[in-house]
Structures are given as structure tokens and as C-alpha cells.
Amino acid sequence: MGEPLPICYLNGDYLPLREARISPLDRGFLYSDGAYEVTPVYGGRPFRFTQHHDRLTRSLKEIHMADPLARDAWRGLYRELIARNQASDAYIYVQVTRGAEYGRNHAPLPHVPRTVFAFAAPWPTGRAGWQENGLPAVTAQDTRWARCDIKSVSLLANVLLRQLASDVDASETILLRDGQLTDASASSVHAVVDGELRTPPNSWKLLPGTTRGVIEEVAQTAGVKWRSIAVSEAELRGASEILLGAATREVQPVTALDGKPVGSGKPGPVWRKLFDAYQAYKKSLAGTPW
DSSP: OOOOOSEEEETTEEEEGGGOOOOTTBHHHHHOOEEEEEEEEETTEESSHHHHHHHHHHHHHHTTOOOSSOHHHHHHHHHHHHHHHTOSSEEEEEEEEOOBOSSOOSSSOOOOOOEEEEEEEEOOOOSTTHHHHOEEEEEEEOOSOSOTTSOBSOOHHHHHHHHHHHHTTOSEEEEEETTEEEEESSSEEEEEETTEEEEOOOBTTBOOOHHHHHHHHHHHHHTOOEEEOOOBHHHHHTOSEEEEEETTTEEEEEEEETTEESTTSSOOHHHHHHHHHHHHHHHHHTTSOO
């Protein structure tokens, strides 16, 4: 990931990111009591803004918080961050925590002003040669908490799982629970089984990916058969293609899993169709309202 762009937003102010400060009693700091969202920006235009903020609002609702900003206020925040940072191809990270109370207590949940933070960063280029060669990944047991459908700032399990990949120079850790595919440490996972793109059904066990939604939509235009269905570990390991989807990954091919080739060991035809359709969809949105 590249170094963030210099201007951030914090509780109503735009200021240099290096000067931003929060209280050490903020519940996001003490308890990971908050939610976040990441939205791509292409050519200065936020991508799937509504879907990303619908998910943020849902995550906040699930942890008993109302969205502190109206949707138009979020749009204004995005516009201002993009303008002040002269951002073109980038992503915007937003985070809402329950706020800071004077003291530390588990309950009752306090009614204090929320902490709202946002920054922008350049679009990540990804691992060198990934389009030609694909990406290596490893598998691990899914040790995250039971409410993976909430995009919580409590990411320690994800961080430790991602480190397993980093330790062996892989790009992602694909997660298994009770013999079934769930997610990856920071991506949704899709497997091509018997010529069909399969993605585990949404549940508390995985995050409802906004990029997953894009992949589902472009699969139709690309002529790729897609189904939301449980994927077993055996099906994952025998898949002809494995794809990752995430806001800052779009759709990427996994060509090695736990040191063994996936399919031919090169990016496959389903990935190519989806990748091309994804890029065409992005171009079709250029200059349109968001």
C-alpha cells in the first residue's frame, strides 16, 4: 500500500493526517468499538458509493449505533477529501467509533459524540506481475469472531491470519471453517467448480462483499455462470480457478494454493472474462452521478 494522501477528515475538520489526534479514551482505541468502510475512487469518482455506505450503515446498526452523518454529508466529505488531496485513482477509508467517554466501562453503552475519521490513499498497484502470473495464497482455519458480517474495526484475527501469508511470501490467506470455505483474511473468495463460479452464501460467517456484488453482476454480462452455494475444502482445492474480490483488489486470480498449482497454474479464462467485464463496467460509469 502506498503512503496515504496528506489531508484527512476528523470530527468536522480537514487537517494534515500527521496532525490528527483522538482521545486515548476513545472506545475505538480501547475496545475496537466501531465500524469502517473502504471505497474505491476511479478518475475522481467514488465507485459503488451507495453500496459501500449501505454496508457501513448496516454494520453500525448491528453494533447499536446510528450512522452519525446523513448520506449527503458523507458525499460532501468524499468530494472534499478528493478535492483537497487532488485524488484521481485512490481509495477512501472511513471509520466511525462510539466516541470517547471520560473513563472506561463495558456497559451501558454511552451516548457520547461519535468519532468520525476518513482519509484517502493512492490506488495500490498490487504484487508485481499478478495479471500475468496470478497470486500465491495459503489456507488456514478461520479463527475470526462469530459476527464476520459486521465490518468491525476489530481486525486482530484478520491481521494475524494475513501474516501467515506474508510469512511465506503469499498474497492472501484463504479461510476454512468446519470444512467449508468462508472468506480470506481481507477478501471474498470465489471458486470455479465444474465450469461454474461459486461463492459461499452470505451469513454471519463472512462479510457481504460489495466487490462480490460487482463480480456477480459482471458475471452475467461476461457469460459466466455463477451461483451462491457452499464450497467445501475439497472443492476449493480441486477448483480449476480461485478468485479473490476486494475493494482494493477488484478481482484477482490465485494460481497457487499452499504451494500447489491451481488449475493450470496461470490466470484462467473465467478470471479474464470477469476482469475485462469489470474494467468495462468501471469505464461505463465515468462521469456519471454517484
